[in-house]
Each structure stands twice: as structure tokens, then as C-alpha cells.
Amino acid sequence: MTGKNNEAESKRQRDYIDKVRETVEGKGLKYLVVTFGCQMNERDSEKIAGALREMGYEQAFREEDADIIVYNTCTVRDNADKRLYGRLGVCKAYKTSKKDMLIALCGCMMQEEQVIEKIGRSYPYVDLIFGTHNIYKFPELLYRRLSSGSRIIDIWKETGDIVEDLPTLRKYPFKTGINIMYGCDNFCSYCIVPYVRGRERSRDPKEILREAERAADDGVVEVMLLGQNVNSYGKGLDTKVTFAELLKEVASIDRIRRVRFMTSHPKDLSPELIRVIADNEKIARHIHLPLQSGSDRILKDMNRHYTGEQFTGLALRIRAEIPDVAITSDIIVGFPGETEKDVDDTIAVIEKVRFDGAFTFEYSPRTGTPAASMEQLSKEYVQKNFDRVLGTVQRVSKEQAARFEGRIMEVLTEGEDEKDPSRYTGRLSQNTVVHFTKSGPGPGAMVKVKLDECAGFYYNGTVWVP
Numbered sequence: 001m002t003g004k005n006n007e008a009e010s011k012r013q014r015d016y017i018d019k020v021r022e023t024v025e026g027k028g029l030k031y032l033v034v035t036f037g038c039q040m041n042e043r044d045s046e047k048i049a050g051a052l053r054e055m056g057y058e059q060a061f062r063e064e065d066a067d068i069i070v071y072n073t074c075t076v077r078d079n080a081d082k083r084l085y086g087r088l089g090v091c092k093a094y095k096t097s098k099k100d101m102l103i104a105l106c107g108c109m110m111q112e113e114q115v116i117e118k119i120g121r122s123y124p125y126v127d128l129i130f131g132t133h134n135i136y137k138f139p140e141l142l143y144r145r146l147s148s149g150s151r152i153i154d155i156w157k158e159t160g161d162i163v164e165d166l167p168t169l170r171k172y173p174f175k176t177g178i179n180i181m182y183g184c185d186n187f188c189s190y191c192i193v194p195y196v197r198g199r200e201r202s203r204d205p206k207e208i209l210r211e212a213e214r215a216a217d218d219g220v221v222e223v224m225l226l227g228q229n230v231n232s233y234g235k236g237l238d239t240k241v242t243f244a245e246l247l248k249e250v251a252s253i254d255r256i257r258r259v260r261f262m263t264s265h266p267k268d269l270s271p272e273l274i275r276v277i278a279d280n281e282k283i284a285r286h287i288h289l290p291l292q293s294g295s296d297r298i299l300k301d302m303n304r305h306y307t308g309e310q311f312t313g314l315a316l317r318i319r320a321e322i323p324d325v326a327i328t329s330d331i332i333v334g335f336p337g338e339t340e341k342d343v344d345d346t347i348a349v350i351e352k353v354r355f356d357g358a359f360t361f362e363y364s365p366r367t368g369t370p371a372a373s374m375e376q377l378s379k380e381y382v383q384k385n386f387d388r389v390l391g392t393v394q395r396v397s398k399e400q401a402a403r404f405e406g407r408i409m410e411v412l413t414e415g416e417d418e419k420d421p422s423r424y425t426g427r428l429s430q431n432t433v434v435h436f437t438k439s440g441p442g443p444g445a446m447v448k449v450k451l452d453e454c455a456g457f458y459y460n461g462t463v464w465v466p
């Protein structure tokens, strides 16, 4: 499916931004957007914050200081659900002492019927609820809430529209995410995303390039192209374009110094993409390639469409063709039916691929997915295997991290080191964090740094003066 950019709708929402501004003007109101989950949510939150800023709200830094709190929720794992309900409990106290405070909820969790029922029953003081498909309607929904005084719930099951060209407030002025596609058609059996984010739809490449150019005009030097499965970008578009071609085009924008992307499904990662990355220094030497399991049997039950051997072959080809590349991953332990032998297979892949890092999760069933109705494993059994996998990941990625010690490499400066104000913190193209002595230009600058010491998973370094 392709999503058509709906310009008339962006104009409508801009009109609502003006209307809210007229309503709240001069009141000195403040907002806080709290984000759970992935980079897609981070990007959505920048859009919500951008709209609030244009409506005349100032940013608050604590919940108790805000006049509107927006929780942008995640439902990929159940601890994110629990965190939201915890926050809502605290909000009840705020609302008792500050009657006009508004609580808004959006994001993936809101696409689940049982969640909406529970909020309706147990959290009547929530003022505004919307979902993933109509996030762009936030200005209109907020205006309706302010003018009617009653709770607004607006959840859509699906949409073909893509509404961009609305204000956005970047968390960092020098780097940004750009959505290149929405939704996912893969239906991995443990994953809720296709149900809550809808069918896959790619944005028009011209619009993506326009957004990247505009970001560069604003001083952005690093962009991250975002999608649930970027490697299948372009399906259904009138213009035939692959993800590799799009990546090359974005990297050719002069003022953009670094391009990242997230996330890749191993089954769709093409030799063309590997070549484009290898040939283009601006494209980050970092590929996030979720393994999930190294066992062929479990991978089949997960509906992942590759074997442990195919994954290993792909990863080793990437390492051979892109020198110094960092490969990171996601691994699930405790999927229904997983045995110790399956976990041994996962460990064998980790050892062969030598991941530079991997998020290791205990499987948590998501209601409505096929895996949730399979027989679940006991917590103790999963815990033992989880510890084995985590131990391997930590050892291997620590060894990998140390491989650049002593080298001089380019670092994008991100800001002051939180623990030591005499230093800056930045990132290598490989995404590894580097702390280095303050000298020369600050956040947003690319500097050459000598990586003096690897301290586990990050480096301490000094700015290199030839």
C-alpha cells in the first residue's frame, strides 16, 4: 500500500493550531510529552511537541508543572504498559490539586480495545485518547476537548493517509528522524506492531528528500530514516525506488554528514543495500539486524522467514564488505516451546556473528498475537536461558567494542557529558558512545577524536590535533 500525502488535511490541522493558540494565549500554559518505546514513537512525540509549541504552550520539565501531559505509549512489552498505569496513578493526585490539567494518551497501546476499556473503567480523569493512525489530528482533538470540556476518544483501525508538513520540535537541533514508511506486513507471530500500526505504506521519495533538505537547511547534520522494515521500502509506490536508492539520494545531500536507518528485517536486506553502504562513507557503519532466535524451529514458529545459517551468512557478508561495521541485534529468550538446545543455537549464532550489542528480552505474550495462545514456558526455565544468552552477548560485545581502541575516528558531538561537564559526549558512525575532552566546537560538530581507552561499552578519548 502507498500512503498519499494529504495536504488539505495538514492545512486543516494548521487552522486548528491557530484556534487552540487563540484559546490558550496569554495563560502561560506548559506541556510535557512523555515517550515510551521506540524511535518511531520518539519521532511522533517531536511532532506532538512541535504542535504544542506552535499552539503557545511552553515546555515543562516535570509532570507536576505541566498543564497538559501527553503520554505516547508503547505495547511491544508488558513492562511499558505497567509503567503507563503507574504514571496515571500519580496523575490522579496532580489533577486533584490542579483541576484544569489535561492528560492525553496516544501511541500503540491505545490501538488495543482492552486498554481503552480499562482506561474508561479505571481512569476516568484521562481527557483525550487517540491512536497511531490519527496522530496528526492532535490539534483538532485538543481544540475539541478545550471547547467542549468533555473527554475525547478517537481511535481508528486503519488509514491510507500520510499527513506530514506539520510543525515538529526536534529533541536535538543537529539530528532528526524521518519517517519513510509506516506500518508492517510481516506478522511475526510474537509481535503486536502490524495490529497497532496497520499495513505497510511507503512515503513518496520526493517528499522524504524534501524533508531531509529542509532539515539540512535548519542545521541538521545527521538523519535517521525510520520504518518498521525499511528494507521493503518502495512496495506499491508509483515511482519504482528501492531503499538502497533512497538511502543513496539522502546521503547525497551536501550538508547532511551522516545517515542512519532503523530497522532492517534480515529477510529483505539486499546485496544492493550492502554495496551502497560500503561505497558511501556518509552512511553509518551500523546495521541493526534483529536475530530474535538462532534456532530454525523457533524462527519458523516466529514466522521470520530465515534460518540461523542464512542470518549468519548475511551478517558475515556484511562484515566482509563493510569494514568496521557494527552489527547490533534484538534477541528474544523464552518464546513458547523453546528448549535448551534452541537456546544453544541462538548462542552459536551470537558467537559467529559477534554482535556489537544486542537487546536481549524475555518473551512476553501480547494479547491478540498467535504466539500468545501457544503454551507458555515457566519463568524459572526462561530465566536460566536468558542469563546464558545475556552473558554471551555481554562478553562478545565487550570484546567487539574494544576493537577501535587507539584509533582516530569521527565523532558527532551530542552535548555535555552528564557526569563530567569538562567533557563532551558524542557517537561514532558505529553508534558507540565516546566521551572526550572539551575543545573546539560543541553539539552538532563532527570532530576527530583519539579513542584512548575503551571502558566497557564506551570510549574515553581526546580531540585529535594533527
Ligand code: SF4
Binding pocket: 184, 185, 186, 187, 188, 191, 192, 193, 194, 228, 229, 265
Ligand atoms: S518485522 Fe516482525 S517484529 Fe518487526 S514490526 Fe514487523 S511484525 Fe513486528
